[in-house]
Amino acid sequence: MEMKIGVIKGDGIGPEIVEEAMKVLDRIAEVYGHSISYTQLLMGGVSIDVNGVPLTDETLEEAKGCDAVLMGSIGGDAKTSPWYQLEPSKRPEAGLLALRKGLNLFANLRPAMLYPELKGACPLKEEIADRGFDMMIMRELTGGLYFGKRSTQTENGVTVARDELTYSEDEIRRIARRGFDIAMKRRKKVTSVDKANVLDSSRLWRKVTEEVAADYPEVQLENMLVDNCAMQLVKDPAQFDVILTENMFGDILSDEASMVTGSIGMLPSASLNETKFGLYEPSGGSAPDIAGKGIANPIATILSAAMMLRFSFDLDREADAVEAAVSEVLKEGYRTIDIMSEGMNQIGTKEMGDLISSHIR
Numbered sequence: 001m002e003m004k005i006g007v008i009k010g011d012g013i014g015p016e017i018v019e020e021a022m023k024v025l026d027r028i029a030e031v032y033g034h035s036i037s038y039t040q041l042l043m044g045g046v047s048i049d050v051n052g053v054p055l056t057d058e059t060l061e062e063a064k065g066c067d068a069v070l071m072g073s074i075g076g077d078a079k080t081s082p083w084y085q086l087e088p089s090k091r092p093e094a095g096l097l098a099l100r101k102g103l104n105l106f107a108n109l110r111p112a113m114l115y116p117e118l119k120g121a122c123p124l125k126e127e128i129a130d131r132g133f134d135m136m137i138m139r140e141l142t143g144g145l146y147f148g149k150r151s152t153q154t155e156n157g158v159t160v161a162r163d164e165l166t167y168s169e170d171e172i173r174r175i176a177r178r179g180f181d182i183a184m185k186r187r188k189k190v191t192s193v194d195k196a197n198v199l200d201s202s203r204l205w206r207k208v209t210e211e212v213a214a215d216y217p218e219v220q221l222e223n224m225l226v227d228n229c230a231m232q233l234v235k236d237p238a239q240f241d242v243i244l245t246e247n248m249f250g251d252i253l254s255d256e257a258s259m260v261t262g263s264i265g266m267l268p269s270a271s272l273n274e275t276k277f278g279l280y281e282p283s284g285g286s287a288p289d290i291a292g293k294g295i296a297n298p299i300a301t302i303l304s305a306a307m308m309l310r311f312s313f314d315l316d317r318e319a320d321a322v323e324a325a326v327s328e329v330l331k332e333g334y335r336t337i338d339i340m341s342e343g344m345n346q347i348g349t350k351e352m353g354d355l356i357s358s359h360i361r
């Protein structure tokens, strides 16, 4: 297969961790007989330095011309970086929002899984951590409360603030379909999370999700209220496969789920649109505190590349190979500083990338 991959190295540790993910992709291409062409794209602080804006129209067009985009992270230290003297619409993060909007990325996917080797970092009770978990949180990214009308005004001498939560059946249907498609590649269970006992938008969410479920007879659908889901995530996370939910609930639940894994440097993410295109990036930020030191954990970015193979290119076997290589390297006791524990072997960013590549056979 020919893969045209856009690469946004970005700021801080971005270039270091993306280099390692490209190394792993190149190894996959070599072993499985694919060809990859990379297009380097400037976004975030580096783009401000070169172009004066965090994302140019030309870069957005170039990204649209790729099959998928692999990203490191963008942004700098808000207290010291000159990028944060600029008005908010010109700062690094504005580039990422413009990119997501320009590419119509409405579905955000964040896996949260507990590697048996990293169980010690899990803040849950031992008997819960021992059961392990492997879930995928699918969050609607372009609708709901964060994109509704908002206002603050004085009414009869009292300040009143309003935020509108709107979802159309089309917006719900397209993300629900994506969620069920993903479940078909996993353990075939979808937990749709809403607040249907209170909210109209949630009742519509539940109705449309149940309609979509009828087209996927192999997938088990379960509806769960968001307050219950927040509890279940810490009580029995092993029960979840795909969690499908709207924007704000997903924002909160995905952070809760990533915290229970205990290791941010391990968590990949993907943002998808209606086509096979996706933007793949680690869940963490640009970590300016450790940039340039060669110690950042590249695994979240490498696992993001595995998600790209699986979801944009349908190369499940290759994605499995990357994930298996990561597991093997952890089993052998190699750790970057953020996941280091006693008795393990501490290595740097580049060594971790080399080891994972060499385990792809």
Ligand code: NAD
Residues within 6 Å of the ligand: 013, 017, 072, 073, 074, 075, 076, 077, 078, 093, 096, 264, 265, 281, 283, 284, 285, 286, 287, 288, 289, 290, 295, 296, 297, 298, 300, 338
């Ligand atoms: P951060 O995730 O960059 O860092 C939080 C802590 O985690 C730091 O101590 C950092 O050293 C550590 N860390 C993060 N990733 C790591 C890795 N791969 N290996 C080892 N340690 C790692 O969050 P922050 O400090 O709040 O934000 C720093 C910058 O990143 C800000 O400018 C923020 O806006 C930006 N940011 C960007 C994205 C993105 O590009 N999508 C996401 C979040 C934050």
